[in-house]
Amino acid sequence: MDFGQSARSLDHLERLRSFIAAEVEPVERHVRAVRRDALAQRRDATGSWSVSPEFRELQRKAREAGLWNLFLPDPDLGAGLSNVEYAPLAEEMGRSMFASAVFNCDAPDTGNMEVLYHYGSAEQKDRWLRPLLDGEIRSAFCMTEPDVASSDATNMAATAVVDGDEVILNGRKWWSTGIGHPDCRVLIFMGLTDPNAHKYQQHSMVLVPIDTPGVTVERMLPAMGYFDEPGGHGEVSFTDVRLPLDAVIAGPGRGFEIAQGRLGPGRIHHCMRLVGLAEHTLELACRRGLDRTAFGKPIVDLGGNRERIADARIAINQLRLLVLHAAWLLDTQGLAGARSAVSEIKVAAPRVAQQIIDFAIQIHGGAGLSDDFPLAGAWTAARALRLADGPDEVHQGLVARFELGKYN
Amino acid sequence: MDFGQSARSLDHLERLRSFIAAEVEPVERHVRAVRRDALAQRRDATGSWSVSPEFRELQRKAREAGLWNLFLPDPDLGAGLSNVEYAPLAEEMGRSMFASAVFNCDAPDTGNMEVLYHYGSAEQKDRWLRPLLDGEIRSAFCMTEPDVASSDATNMAATAVVDGDEVILNGRKWWSTGIGHPDCRVLIFMGLTDPNAHKYQQHSMVLVPIDTPGVTVERMLPAMGYFDEPGGHGEVSFTDVRLPLDAVIAGPGRGFEIAQGRLGPGRIHHCMRLVGLAEHTLELACRRGLDRTAFGKPIVDLGGNRERIADARIAINQLRLLVLHAAWLLDTQGLAGARSAVSEIKVAAPRVAQQIIDFAIQIHGGAGLSDDFPLAGAWTAARALRLADGPDEVHQGLVARFELGKYN
Amino acid sequence: MDFGQSARSLDHLERLRSFIAAEVEPVERHVRAVRRDALAQRRDATGSWSVSPEFRELQRKAREAGLWNLFLPDPDLGAGLSNVEYAPLAEEMGRSMFASAVFNCDAPDTGNMEVLYHYGSAEQKDRWLRPLLDGEIRSAFCMTEPDVASSDATNMAATAVVDGDEVILNGRKWWSTGIGHPDCRVLIFMGLTDPNAHKYQQHSMVLVPIDTPGVTVERMLPAMGYFDEPGGHGEVSFTDVRLPLDAVIAGPGRGFEIAQGRLGPGRIHHCMRLVGLAEHTLELACRRGLDRTAFGKPIVDLGGNRERIADARIAINQLRLLVLHAAWLLDTQGLAGARSAVSEIKVAAPRVAQQIIDFAIQIHGGAGLSDDFPLAGAWTAARALRLADGPDEVHQGLVARFELGKYN
């Protein structure tokens, strides 16, 4: 067994390396960039960022049927359901990437509406919460930044400086989900106001009309090849954006507090939907595996497929219960009593969904990779949620801190 | 801990389910299909399926530099390298999705050239092998079918019926990689010729000029959102395609034999490239993890990141050695002696690459999901190779058969 | 890189192989057998199979305190608790390998008492159930056989043949847990009675006094090196064991039915205890990791340890909820409605426990492998439960069957 390389192979290798470094890499970078930009531009320019009349009609019917704003615990403005009560509804909607928007229960608007509901002034509610609840407009949330590791919120570089009765915003944000939607009218921007204040009182949240001068959507970002039209994910620059001081939610310095309050329910809703996504995926896997035949048997009967189906069932059932557990804690003990629980499901849910979707792709064969089935898109959604709203590792850190806190 | 549902939640759930089934799902299917087709069409219509002048110039330079057709063991037509000698070169090219085409070493052309080299008639070589070796044209391979589980080759439904001195092709193929390339001129089609012959002598391989009447590229397929321009993956229909009998490679009934011969080296080349892809990915992960800081430390120093880097190094080193082992067996014992070894690396390589890329995405944060880094595309390539050229499970089955054969 | 072997290495290898085959292996087999038997004998001969006076005193106190037979739903004979109510109690006891016996809640006696409770005649209850409930005697369950794959119950080779007003038992059983206990007085034996009856009516369960002629405890079996004194696990032969027909529980042919009824609660109790074992183990891991220091930090702060602690917390919380879910189904829908749920926890619980114990061993260093901590014993208990009461794969098969049944 001689894996040693001949002189001619080594000579080829050396020349190949030099050629790639000198010739190929510059062209590759250029071609990749041109293609990426052309592609993004073309996709931007087309109608896929529009909302179909059929969808608008669906929203109208849903509202008429009383299936509207189901996420909002307020019985006057929403359905008045607890988190435990909302869980099966969000799960049902989560079976596809499409349904939750029909019922005005989609991220990031639900989180933004909750922020306005809990922290907004009467005027802010009137201007933004009302049309959001009515589904007339949509919104985006601008927190993550391209130039720093945003998993550590103290890295945030964007600024929201108070200048007399104005606030001035500067900085660059990305992964601002929903910013490409034709109905998007308002952004919630988070920035540094006072670096000398207490660690958790340095930042502010500001309501920014999308057409404010100085706000530029630089580009829309694909996630694993998907632009997730019509909402999408944008990179946005803020350059000397001036707004009256009353655009600041709850006053300067309360950004962290609001972010915490926003992210709790937001994360739990994502997890509820992921349970539905995992359920629907397992159903697709079972159906495909029963329908198609190879080597004389339905595919489900080959190799370890039945074991994988069993493991998927076990994983989903565990996950659903853990999500209900977090919802019940949130209902009965508030966010303070549910912090570890919310981080637990934030780690568990995308992991479970991702694994089951991967299995479903495999059992679908090549079809699973295509867009003929919703699997490739679903996988991307689950994968993205291992980073969005805090990467796994940050949530694991919080869970471990609570656990070790018992013994200190 | 009461996770029981209230009457009003159950009522909502029932109405929601009915509404989704009756109203949402039909619209969703419609909207998804419209968007998919519109998107595919728009992408098809644009210049991303073209080859840039810079790329053509690179190819010219590469050929001039003697870095051309490195894969071909024939010293006159190619570089005359053994598989062990080619391994580090393919690894080097595999560090990006881009380089192997520069050196005329890209799938599926390499496999198709080998088929023509080993089985083609003088005339076939003259017409197709020569321009392929010169990089003047490109080719596709049409084997997998959308309507059956193609992991079991005996499921193949397409036909290649001999009719006098003609052969008539009918059927539908997909995942025909490279068929979207502007230089693609010829397809190798595999179909059923004689269902009564011995199991391994029923099929034929036929050379089909892409402009033959009855050949229609129905659509290009995205894999996890990527169309992989400019080659892409196509769905192709063959309707009463008539060709002279000498378009059949090596005569009717030899399709299986040729497929076996083609897939061995083809798979090993994929695996060599995946080693390079994994190496490059680990480099990207290390660099990013050293450059960015969170919670007061370089990201590599947080949590289990160093353990994951170590595991990645271990996995890559093991994988490279296993690939060399398969190459060495192929060189010294031929395909017959390397069958288990080739299946072993076909299982191991995408798995290792996929896992390391997933880690690299995580350490890159949101950037890892975008197209600013080659990670999302690389992940898709690795994932696709768990299905392409035979799904993992089929290769595991072969390895187990060899293993158990020792004791029977 | 040349891994090829020199002639002298190959020569050594050949001679080594021959020598090992001809000389070493026979001696090794001999020495292993001698040592195993000597060891078993010595352990058998010693006092470790006795019950300490302290333990008997503990049982007396527990009974006095009303903490006795907590597992039995009957309010007169036991505590009258539902499965959901019993779950936290069993979890609490499961934190060690020791506590459940104190409260007369230990396997296999709990299962055997339930069999007698549900299926026993008045006379059988009087003779065996009463003293078992009083903790005066203990029992064993003889189902698994050494000579066949007992995961498939139809493989069972032991016989229970009806001969007039007698039943005659023949066969060999093993992994009869508890049979080494000094108080063990009665065995429940399962054997084939009528091979021509319906598949599920061929077997019988028979109550066998341990001193019946023809019953021989051939040896006690170690599990991963542990004999689990004082109950242990035995291999037992039955040779023409004659008993009056009324020793058959519920009459001939009802063995399968009884086994099903016995194993449901038995499995759920194991899983409840495993939750407690996992909890206790995580506590030990946290404490050790906080107490010991390496490389200038508490061990919990090194590498991926906090991530593993978080994953353990997530896994335990999910597992506990899944166990409660199965208990709740058993309480509200009976065994028929809980079959998949019971198999789900039977797969999940040992897996979770085993993984957390493995982590705890690692964080304890060498101490984790010793008997200074209960970790090595706990690992063995969890590992054994991936086989006992049905191997994982059989339970996964059942779960998959239920899952696929939804679509057929």
Add this chain to the structure above:
Amino acid sequence: MDFGQSARSLDHLERLRSFIAAEVEPVERHVRAVRRDALAQRRDATGSWSVSPEFRELQRKAREAGLWNLFLPDPDLGAGLSNVEYAPLAEEMGRSMFASAVFNCDAPDTGNMEVLYHYGSAEQKDRWLRPLLDGEIRSAFCMTEPDVASSDATNMAATAVVDGDEVILNGRKWWSTGIGHPDCRVLIFMGLTDPNAHKYQQHSMVLVPIDTPGVTVERMLPAMGYFDEPGGHGEVSFTDVRLPLDAVIAGPGRGFEIAQGRLGPGRIHHCMRLVGLAEHTLELACRRGLDRTAFGKPIVDLGGNRERIADARIAINQLRLLVLHAAWLLDTQGLAGARSAVSEIKVAAPRVAQQIIDFAIQIHGGAGLSDDFPLAGAWTAARALRLADGPDEVHQGLVARFELGKYN
């Protein structure tokens, strides 16, 4: 779904917890300690710590056959084989826990002999190396300590203080493998000599005749229930042990240097043997799976068993190549060039072996847990090697450091 607890369950739980804490736990600790000590004593007192005449005869024959001291690269004293050449021989011996001692190739003696060979004085060689090479005596290595995290060698608390022409040893060591062997005559002790010297020059290694006053083997330690007779693993105290200064190997302060030199080849030998252990285990799994039948098929044909066999084959082949790679680096570049490679295999080998043995246990059913097959013992050996000679995490740390060093 109500998992809430009733008042009576909560009342039981509270009383149960109090009872366990007040009554059960003290007795449990007492009983566990008594049993552990009684068991250890009984095992210590019996003949299982002796060497059978058959074994001695085997050693004689092996030496006669020239199959002796194969590990030693010196052609005069050993077989003169390189590490690459020794790899297949060690693999062959590693197929059982028994064979390597036959050929005088067993840990820890091989490592100790290498220490003496490279660092011993003429007198030390004459007194200890010669009889070790002749198989007349055996030895132990005393490094790990019970009271500190020994994964960090700077934690070492034992002392070797120079006092004139004497050295005085104090401290407590454990996991001193081989110390229970009836032929064990000499220990290599490592202790702190000069806390003010450079970090790597503070420690010394001392040769200690086992019968030196002040040396006490406090007890033998079981690993996962196994004492691994006749060598075993001991806890040893050193109390004012006085030895002449020439008992120090290579002079005071060279302990770290010698430890590094000792552990490199020692670890690689362990890994070579683990390859053989994994191979033998896979063979046992295949044979059992082919021989036994359940649900109408050989067990290998059920569920994912063939996939697991394939994955085992892939893992073993990768592991063997990685071990050869480390051996080749050690042969060609010395320990300095092989440091990462040795740590890589130290992580990979026990992991691969452990996983395959676990599978083999599962496919053997209950038999796999017993001592009827060598699987339970083999699992323990593999598990222990994830801690012995440095825990996984320390080796992962070293590999990551080398990897990241490329980019700094």
